[in-house]
Amino acid sequence: MDQFNGDSLYAAARKLGQREYSKNISKGQTGYLPFLDGILKNIEIVYEVDLGIIDLPLKKIVGTYTYGRSRSFASNYMPLLTPKSEFALKWKNLCRAHINEGIRDPIKVYEYLNWYYVVEGNKRVSVLKFYDAYSIPGRVSRMVPKRDESDITISIYYEFLDFYKKTGINVIWFTKRNSFNILSGYLDNFVPDDNLMDTNKYKYFTNSVYLPFRKVYLELGGQKLPITTADAFLEYITVYGMPDGIDEQALKSRLSGFIIELEQMSNNERTQIQTVPIDTGENLISTLTTFVRPRKPIKVAFVYAKDVNTSSWTYSQEMGRVHVSKVFGETISTSFVDNVPETPEAYDTLKRLAEEGNDVVFVTTPAYINPTLKAALEFPGTKFLNCSETHSFKHVDTYYGRIYEPRFLAGIAAGAVSKSNVLGYVGTYPIPGVINGINSFALGARMVNPDAKVKVEWLNCWDNVQEAKRASESLMKQGADIISHHDTLLNREVSGEYGVYTLKSVDDERGGRGEYIAAPVWNWGIFYEKILRNLMNGSRRSFSQGQKMINFWWGMDSGIVDFFYSRRLVPPETQKLLDFLKNMIINGTFSPFTGPIYCQDGRLMVKNGEFATRDQIIGMDWFVNAIDSQLPKIDQNSQSIIW
Numbered sequence: 001m002d003q004f005n006g007d008s009l010y011a012a013a014r015k016l017g018q019r020e021y022s023k024n025i026s027k028g029q030t031g032y033l034p035f036l037d038g039i040l041k042n043i044e045i046v047y048e049v050d051l052g053i054i055d056l057p058l059k060k061i062v063g064t065y066t067y068g069r070s071r072s073f074a075s076n077y078m079p080l081l082t083p084k085s086e087f088a089l090k091w092k093n094l095c096r097a098h099i100n101e102g103i104r105d106p107i108k109v110y111e112y113l114n115w116y117y118v119v120e121g122n123k124r125v126s127v128l129k130f131y132d133a134y135s136i137p138g139r140v141s142r143m144v145p146k147r148d149e150s151d152i153t154i155s156i157y158y159e160f161l162d163f164y165k166k167t168g169i170n171v172i173w174f175t176k177r178n179s180f181n182i183l184s185g186y187l188d189n190f191v192p193d194d195n196l197m198d199t200n201k202y203k204y205f206t207n208s209v210y211l212p213f214r215k216v217y218l219e220l221g222g223q224k225l226p227i228t229t230a231d232a233f234l235e236y237i238t239v240y241g242m243p244d245g246i247d248e249q250a251l252k253s254r255l256s257g258f259i260i261e262l263e264q265m266s267n268n269e270r271t272q273i274q275t276v277p278i279d280t281g282e283n284l285i286s287t288l289t290t291f292v293r294p295r296k297p298i299k300v301a302f303v304y305a306k307d308v309n310t311s312s313w314t315y316s317q318e319m320g321r322v323h324v325s326k327v328f329g330e331t332i333s334t335s336f337v338d339n340v341p342e343t344p345e346a347y348d349t350l351k352r353l354a355e356e357g358n359d360v361v362f363v364t365t366p367a368y369i370n371p372t373l374k375a376a377l378e379f380p381g382t383k384f385l386n387c388s389e390t391h392s393f394k395h396v397d398t399y400y401g402r403i404y405e406p407r408f409l410a411g412i413a414a415g416a417v418s419k420s421n422v423l424g425y426v427g428t429y430p431i432p433g434v435i436n437g438i439n440s441f442a443l444g445a446r447m448v449n450p451d452a453k454v455k456v457e458w459l460n461c462w463d464n465v466q467e468a469k470r471a472s473e474s475l476m477k478q479g480a481d482i483i484s485h486h487d488t489l490l491n492r493e494v495s496g497e498y499g500v501y502t503l504k505s506v507d508d509e510r511g512g513r514g515e516y517i518a519a520p521v522w523n524w525g526i527f528y529e530k531i532l533r534n535l536m537n538g539s540r541r542s543f544s545q546g547q548k549m550i551n552f553w554w555g556m557d558s559g560i561v562d563f564f565y566s567r568r569l570v571p572p573e574t575q576k577l578l579d580f581l582k583n584m585i586i587n588g589t590f591s592p593f594t595g596p597i598y599c600q601d602g603r604l605m606v607k608n609g610e611f612a613t614r615d616q617i618i619g620m621d622w623f624v625n626a627i628d629s630q631l632p633k634i635d636q637n638s639q640s641i642i643w
Contacts, residue, residue: 006092010083013091013130017078024075033077034063035070036110036117036143044146051140053106057171058133061109061116061125069122077122077129087123094127103128106137113157114173116140152177167202172210172230179234186237192244212246220255225263232262239374241344257377260394274552277530297333298536300324301358303349304338305365314338316522317364317387323525324532332532342367347374354379360535362528363387366433372396383535389433389618392551399527400433402555404440404617405585406520406563407484408592409578410500411444413518413565414452414482416574417502421451422628424475424483426468427458430632435620440592441484442626448574455480456629482517518565526559527552553614557586593617598625 021031061077064070072081081087097103107121116138118125128136144161148154156173159180164170166184174180192204213236214229222232236258237243302321306314318336325334335358340349346368353361354375359382363372366388376384376395389400414423423445427434438456445452455478457471468485475483484500502514531552554560565578584590595606599622606612623631 006095007083009095009130010079010088010092013078013126014080014083016076016130017074017080020074020076020078021080029075031074032080033070033073033075034117035067036063036065036112037067039063039112040143045143046146047144049142049144051111051142053137053139054170055135056107056109056116056138056140057135058125058129060114060171061118061129061136063115063117064122065110065117065119069118073122073126077126079123079126091123091127094123095130098127098131103136106139109138109140111140111142113145113153114160114170156180169202169206169210171206173228174230174234175228176231179231183230183234186242190242208245209243212248213251216246216248216251216255217259220252220259222259222262225259227262227265232259235262235265239370239377254377257380257395261373261377264394275554277534277554277558297330298360298532299356299358300332300334300360300362300532301353301356302334302336303340303346303353303361303363303368304336305340305342305367307338314364317524320524320526320528324528327525327529328532331536340368344371347371350375350384351379354382358382360385360532366391369396369398385531389551389553397552399531399552399554401522401527401561402553403520403522403561404436404592405556406561407437408440408444408585409563409565409582410484410518410520411441411446411454412448412574412578412581413444413570414441414484414500415445415447415449416571417517417569418445418449418452418482420479420481421449421453422479422481423452423454424472424478424480425454425456426471426475426483426485427456429460430458432618432620435623435631436593436617438627439620439624442624443592443597446626448577452626453628454626456627458632515569516566517569518563521562521564523559523562527554530558555585556582557588599623600625600627600631 024031064073072079072087074080079088079091094103103124105121105124107124108119109116109121110119111117121136121138125136145154145157147158155177156175156179159177160173163172163180163184167187172180172183174183187202187205190201190205192201192208210233213233217229217232222229225232236255239258240254302317304314304317305311308315308318321334321336324332337349337353340346342365350361350363350368350371361375361382361384363384363386366386369386369388369391372384372386373393373396375382376393380395383397384395385397385399387400388398391398411423423441425438425441427438438454442452442454445454455475457474459467459471461467472483472485482500482502500516500518502517556562563578563582565575567575570578581590585592591611593606593612593616595610595612596604596608597606597612599605602625605622605624606616621631623629
């Protein structure tokens, strides 16, 4: 390379540096390269460790060690000093060396929070970054700060240290706690074909899976999102599973739609909450859109985790399917698939339903949310809806009922009838959608019985006869004379324990039911009928089509949930209160979560006279002070859901 070319190369690099410097200055930021000595001024380093010589991704080298060296470079590591300086001459000589023989000598760096700061070799890094090289060897000294769980970056870094010790992977960084642990679990089960690997599986994963994913992701504009590539990768494998390798063309096809979901997730885009149905009239056929085929029945499929003989939830959903079949007659054809595993393998069922030409698929449990999203991305011609209170996506509309409203009324009935003032509640999983129901029940009981307290037993499953019996017996031993259980009044043969009922005395059959007092009820047929009318009438404003996130969150005012009680067992004065409050809830003038509401440790969670917001309700991870049981640690993944 002659002198002219060297001058041109340096001039081009310096221009990039000046542009970066000016951009940062205009934002009120320093234009120079960050330096570690300044970053550590108020940081307590607990120890240093020599990692030896390792391959350093250049994108992870973000600064130098001292203030003096930082003034030679812009924040993108491009040079700033004049072309006549000794610095410029050395930089151009390194360019020549890189072109002719390659830069091989390792640099010396400090690692802090998984970023690298150069002690010796700044100009080598600058030259290689100018040529967009991938990595450089470096001798690394790790500086470990004092653990501080209140600092999310340091907390994540300590997770990274465990991950790095196990895998030796240093190119990955997350912005959310526990992500390294989740990825580590995936890698534990990652067993690629031996014929594909010429090294250990962690290096194979990095070179053949993660880095190819990164390449495609960035080509599609992933760098514009305020998340790391690792964040995006973890969300991707949550839906699609861990691949053995990357087919770039197939990945591009998948990511083009998936990146829309990543964008809304990273930007915390608001979900459009539809709390009441949209009335589209009764003209079903004349305004049919191209969403369905004209003059042919709409094919609608329902997906169940259990069957009607073992699950009251499935039974209530099946009654909804039967209802719409009767209402619409030959206009639609319905089918169902039951006993579908609540695992990623549910995708196979959803794929088959799409391939069979179903226009609409109702997926009736949140445990299927990730397979549902995967199917919706791959089969845009089928409308997928998932029964979930807490998830929202652009490709999948979600729906649920405000079941906490009738549970509040059930709590009033239970509190009025109880003689021991101890009420039992059989919970499924300690997740927000269950917790808000328990809280609502307890608030209702306290409204009419200031001495009432609620004790909770957890099943940690959705339907289990033996566990339900155990829970009832345990609550009886704790003094409960009333128990709240499953929320359906349909088919008592399916669910012997449902609604709110009294317990027999100790002298009778242990844990047995006495009499039924009240029951919150799901009327899924009403929901499915109104949703299908919206679709058939072409009411596109009520569906996302990949543009808006829709969550149908209907309550007693829509009829999707309702409440029945025994007029023989509930006192007349309580009946008047129940009827009055039911009408107020339906009219929107009262909410079960009306403040003041205090949690168990005495904190005021909802102020006096205010209603809890939807986000507060669907994100509840605390018990009200009327509950005399400890809340287990919330396991958001208890249904294999990471989103």
